[in-house]
Amino acid sequence: MPVCVPVKDMKDTAAFARTVESAPGPVTVTRNGYDAFVVMRTDDYEAMQQELAKGRLLARVARAEREYAEGRYEDAPAFLDSLRSRHGL
Structure with a gap:
């Protein structure tokens, strides 16, 4: 299942990093309900x-x-x- 988070959730960088690390694939970051960019593990x-x-x-x-x-x-x-x-x- 794809993981989507609002851009405001990136303020807590430690929690956001844990989200990216534990996600089964790329994490889509949204702004105003629209896809803004994708973050993935190296x-x-x-x-x-x-x-x-x-x-x-x-x-x-x-x-x-x-x-x-x-x-x-x-x-x-x-x-x-x-x-x-x-x-x-």
Whole structure:
């Protein structure tokens, strides 16, 4: 179940910290009855960032596999030769 607290509850920082630490997920802070921002434990945030990074990596791998299957690739020596000629190296 999501945890929501009004922004005024943040005045008691120790109690608010306990709320965030004991919540099963992110804590939504509301202002005037509307969502203002979300607070979460550092471990949860880092895990979320790891999952996002994995998703970006998997998307790039899938794109590379499609490009390879379509023949849109260069082998390393040909690529390096094209870089050298393009940049006068």
